[in-house]
Amino acid sequence: MAYLDHAATTPMLPEAVRELSAQLTVTGNASSLHAAGRRARRTVEESRERVAAALGARPSEIVFTSGGTEADNLAVKGLFWARRAADPRRTRVLASPVEHHAVLDAVHWLADHEGARVEWLPVDAVGRVHPEALREALARDPHDVALATVMWANNEIGTLQPVPELAAVAAEAGVPLHADAVQALGQTAVDFGATGLAAMAVSGHKTGGPYGIGALVLGRDQSPEPLLHGGGQERDVRSGTLDVPAVAAFAVAAEHAAARHAEFAREVGALRDALVEAVRAAVPDAVLGGDPDPAGRLPANAHFAFPGCEGDSLLLLLDAQGIECSTGSACTAGIAQPSHVVLATGADPELARGTLRFSLGHTSTAADVAALAEAIGPAVARARSAGLS
Amino acid sequence: MTDSTAALPTGPSPDRRLRVLAAMSGGVDSAVAAARAAEAGHDVTGVHLALSANPQSFRTGARGCCTLEDSRDARRAADVIGIPFYVWDLAERFKADVVEDFVAEYEAGRTPNPCLRCNEKIKFAALLDKALALGFDAVCTGHYATVVVGADGHRELHRASDAAKDQSYVLGVLDEQQLAHALFPLGDTRATKEEIRAEAERRGLAVAKKPDSHDICFIADGDTQGFLARHLGTAEGDILDETGERVGTHTGAYGYTVGQRKGLRLGHPAPDGKPRYVLDISPVDNTVTVGPAEALDVTALTAIRPRWCGTPPAGPGAYTAQLRAHGAETPVTAELADGELRVAFAAPVRGVAPGQAVVLYDGTRVVGSATIATTTRAVRARG
Numbered sequence: 001m002a003y004l005d006h007a008a009t010t011p012m013l014p015e016a017v018r019e020l021s022a023q024l025t026v027t028g029n030a031s032s033l034h035a036a037g038r039r040a041r042r043t044v045e046e047s048r049e050r051v052a053a054a055l056g057a058r059p060s061e062i063v064f065t066s067g068g069t070e071a072d073n074l075a076v077k078g079l080f081w082a083r084r085a086a087d088p089r090r091t092r093v094l095a096s097p098v099e100h101h102a103v104l105d106a107v108h109w110l111a112d113h114e115g116a117r118v119e120w121l122p123v124d125a126v127g128r129v130h131p132e133a134l135r136e137a138l139a140r141d142p143h144d145v146a147l148a149t150v151m152w153a154n155n156e157i158g159t160l161q162p163v164p165e166l167a168a169v170a171a172e173a174g175v176p177l178h179a180d181a182v183q184a185l186g187q188t189a190v191d192f193g194a195t196g197l198a199a200m201a202v203s204g205h206k207t208g209g210p211y212g213i214g215a216l217v218l219g220r221d222q223s224p225e226p227l228l229h230g231g232g233q234e235r236d237v238r239s240g241t242l243d244v245p246a247v248a249a250f251a252v253a254a255e256h257a258a259a260r261h262a263e264f265a266r267e268v269g270a271l272r273d274a275l276v277e278a279v280r281a282a283v284p285d286a287v288l289g290g291d292p293d294p295a296g297r298l299p300a301n302a303h304f305a306f307p308g309c310e311g312d313s314l315l316l317l318l319d320a321q322g323i324e325c326s327t328g329s330a331c332t333a334g335i336a337q338p339s340h341v342v343l344a345t346g347a348d349p350e351l352a353r354g355t356l357r358f359s360l361g362h363t364s365t366a367a368d369v370a371a372l373a374e375a376i377g378p379a380v381a382r383a384r385s386a387g388l389s
Numbered sequence: 390m391t392d393s394t395a396a397l398p399t400g401p402s403p404d405r406r407l408r409v410l411a412a413m414s415g416g417v418d419s420a421v422a423a424a425r426a427a428e429a430g431h432d433v434t435g436v437h438l439a440l441s442a443n444p445q446s447f448r449t450g451a452r453g454c455c456t457l458e459d460s461r462d463a464r465r466a467a468d469v470i471g472i473p474f475y476v477w478d479l480a481e482r483f484k485a486d487v488v489e490d491f492v493a494e495y496e497a498g499r500t501p502n503p504c505l506r507c508n509e510k511i512k513f514a515a516l517l518d519k520a521l522a523l524g525f526d527a528v529c530t531g532h533y534a535t536v537v538v539g540a541d542g543h544r545e546l547h548r549a550s551d552a553a554k555d556q557s558y559v560l561g562v563l564d565e566q567q568l569a570h571a572l573f574p575l576g577d578t579r580a581t582k583e584e585i586r587a588e589a590e591r592r593g594l595a596v597a598k599k600p601d602s603h604d605i606c607f608i609a610d611g612d613t614q615g616f617l618a619r620h621l622g623t624a625e626g627d628i629l630d631e632t633g634e635r636v637g638t639h640t641g642a643y644g645y646t647v648g649q650r651k652g653l654r655l656g657h658p659a660p661d662g663k664p665r666y667v668l669d670i671s672p673v674d675n676t677v678t679v680g681p682a683e684a685l686d687v688t689a690l691t692a693i694r695p696r697w698c699g700t701p702p703a704g705p706g707a708y709t710a711q712l713r714a715h716g717a718e719t720p721v722t723a724e725l726a727d728g729e730l731r732v733a734f735a736a737p738v739r740g741v742a743p744g745q746a747v748v749l750y751d752g753t754r755v756v757g758s759a760t761i762a763t764t765t766r767a768v769r770a771r772g
Contacts (some may be wrong), residue, residue: 312475313523316434319473335439335478386522 002368004275004325006300006361007155007183013208013256013362016249020210023245030242031231040244047251054251054258055202055217056191063216063234064247068182068203070227071216072102074238075178075199076149078224080110083146083176085225092117094137094148097344098127098159100180101330102201103149104340121150126291127157127345131165142173150177152184152200156328156341156357157290158301160188167196176222182206182214186257186264187298192217199224202254204246208362209253213246268360269299271369275358276302278373283380289342289355300360303328305347306380309354313383318356321375328357353388407526409433409572412512413467413474415459417589417596418531418575420466424592425574426529427470433529435467435474438516440483441607456609466594479515486510488607492620495643498670499744502559502714503605505758509562509696517570527572532556535576536568539699544568546698546755551579558711561748561758562696614644626675628655631668631684642675647764648685648740655679668766686737686767692730692747692759701725701757708749708756710734712741723749730759737767 012020028040045059052059065071076093083090095107097120110116119137121129129150138145148170153160163179170177176198184190186207192200199222204213218224218237230239257264273294279286279302289303290296306314311327318325329339342352358372409431411423427433437460460476467474487506494501517528533549534557544565549555563571578585582601589597608616621643628637637655639645649667659665659681666685669678695701702708705724710732712719720735732747741764749756 312477313519316473316475317523320434335476382522382524386519 002323002371003363004323004358004360004368004372006364007206007357007359008326009205009211010208010361011363012205012210012249013253015256016209016252019252020245020249023248026244028244030244031233040242043244043248044242047247050251051215051254054254055185055200056193057217058193058220060220060235061192061217063218063238064242064250065214065216065238066212067214068100068180068201068206069102069214070238071201071203071214072100072178072180073106074216074224074227075201075218076103076106076147077110078227078237079147079176079178079199079222080114080116081225082223084114087143089144090146091115092119092141092145094119094121094134094145094175096121096123096127096129096150096161098123098154098157098341099149099151100155100182103151103178103180107149116146121148123344125345126296127154127159127341128291128296129161129166131162131169134166135169138169138173138175142175145173145175147198148175148177150179152179152181152190153188153298154290154341155183156339156355157303157345158183158298159290160184160296160298163197164195170198171196176219183298183301185254186261187268187300188261188265190258190261198222204250204253207253207257209250210246213243213250215250264362265299268362268364269294271360271364271366272299272302274366275360275369275372278369279304279358279376282373282377286380287351289345289347298359300364302358302360304356304358305342305351306354306356306383307351308387309380309383310386310388311353311355313386314354314356314379317379317382318372318375321371321379323372323375325372326357326359328355350388354383407431407572408524409527409529410516410520410523410525411435411472411529412516413437413463414531414602415456415462415466415596415599416531416602417586417594417599418533420463420470420531420594420596421585421589421592422529422531422572422574423467423472424470424589424594426572427472429574431572433470433472434525435463435470435472436516437463437474437476438483438511439476439478440480440487440511462596462599466596469593469595477516477519479511482515483507483511483607486515491605491607492617494744495617496621496672497744498642498672500646500742501744502746503607504559504714505562505746508560513563513567513571517567521570527570529572529574531575532560532573533575533578534560534573536571536573543699547576548750548753548755549576549578554578554582557750557755558714558716558746558748561698561746561755563698564696565699568698617641617643624675626677628653628677628679630659630665631678631680636665636679639677642670642672642677645670645677647742653679682739684766684768685739685741687734687739687741687764688737688767689731689733689765690741690747690761691763692732693728693762695725695728695730695757695759697757698755702749706751708751711748711750712738712761713745718750721749729762730757 028036030040030044048059048062052062093116111118122133150161152163167177178199180201182203185202198219200217205211226237228239287305338352409426411433413419413435464474487503491501491503533554535547537545539545548557586597604611623640627635630636645667665679668680709718710721721732723732743761746758748758
């Protein structure tokens, strides 16, 4: 088995498993006042401090959520509602067209149900938003913008965005910028405080932590309208009893991710480079998606378009060889849709149907790359003979 | 079932381990078929065909196989069987080859059978072609029919062991090439539907209790008339009796089927008080002709687009014919002349609707099929 889909989910770190297991036997609601509650609260707050330190944020800026999707929804919808409530002119949303569906669909929902006017920021051929493009969009009328949202690193093609520069431009205009950093954490330096972002989403299971936990890092001057009302936990922004074991294990993973990102980039980046080389050798006309400059993309990401192939067919053929990867794009009822990310970069729609994303992680080995190197050529030849249906 | 674990007696090279693509609708038959193929040692991959561009979320009643729920049921079954599972989007092909053909046939005053069309053009063409290109050896479905290798090495399609469940009629359009890559693991089953359900239950397949699907899968509400009206519009026309006298009106001749009795809403009763049936549909002048049952008696028919399972018959031959799904067999003499199939009935038959398939049998063997084009009536309908 060659697992080349770490961007979908990556194995939990042994340290995180140990922490999770240890905490599962401990009773206590972090909102309770008695000793058990105090003990749970201490675990939560220490975890919050660890996550904050790992992300360059203050502890009070960490809002634990059920994961990246909730964090993105809270940022996009919550900030839109709050900013519009403060000034009804603010109905414009600036978003990159390569956002993850957790942001993209939240933005579409605001347009369909809340009268948001969505403006898609232009991206270049590698899917990057240039700070000038954001500056121009803001300058048209900085007073009617509710928020801007640009992901830190793209989950499909791996492109890194110039987040600090974008955040500076947004801050100049007094507009909050949200960044989905779910893929970035652990692969590149992610320092919330240094960037001046208003909000940032991270997820546990993408970085060696458990499923079902994530956080919205939320600047202290931001008060989004909650999605979940209830007990008033998490700054009154996200109600619900905290999952203490998940929070604690997430802290372990986040700390690990932040401490080791340079090492990860070096080691996994070298494997990724070998993978890219192997695929190109086997399939000379494969088109690398995203930034060809390794400095401009996630070190664990490789994305290819295989002309004349259906991504689905490739997936089936590689799966049959024990190679697990993804087309990178979302499914509707199990049917792969042409990727909005690839289309946004101006790629030929026909080419966009034959894409595969290979994503490496902390358990990847040279044997994984070798298995792909052996299988990809024959798989592409076969998929080509099946053609585009 | 006592021998569901036995090697598959049907299909291509039964003793070889095949790479099999199992078409899984989300229903119990195709799930059990896929499970049996896997159990027989084949390397099985499940695939659900997405045939609608805008699938409904849930099944309504017992219709269709194209909802998201059906897709999930199929995936759940594949997971339990332990085989890979994919959804393939064949909606465009299905629309062009099945749905549009269905509408055009009705518009021309005929009564098509979209299941045959789907087997011919989708399951054993679009799907099979893609499967073969991807390295699969065969497509497996939950149809009740058997494939046997004849004495001369040719593949033959036969009725299922259990005549009551036989579905060879809707597979009559398959040629030998298609049959060579078809696997019907349920074909040799002498088991009631309850026993198939029990087998599904035993195998842990959650679809065991799912209701059977009926009717036309792409008409979710089962209202064929409404579907046709949406596609063809309405056009008021006359319903005439066999003497040419106007006895009622309709909103589109395409909405009728030869032999139909119900839903005619005729103003005047027949002079003899007997029920009247649709005898003719004329899309050209948008009229429907009705008359007594005996006027439906057909002595012969011609059929077009013949498809043969093996060598086409050389001269006139004695066969039995089936004229609709679940219809009875009737003795005929058939011959191929000028690319057209000419069928003469030993005794007159009723309710032969142009557009339906005539499938010829030699014993249990499917000889071939063709689409009914014209019929010869025992009694002239008009004039």
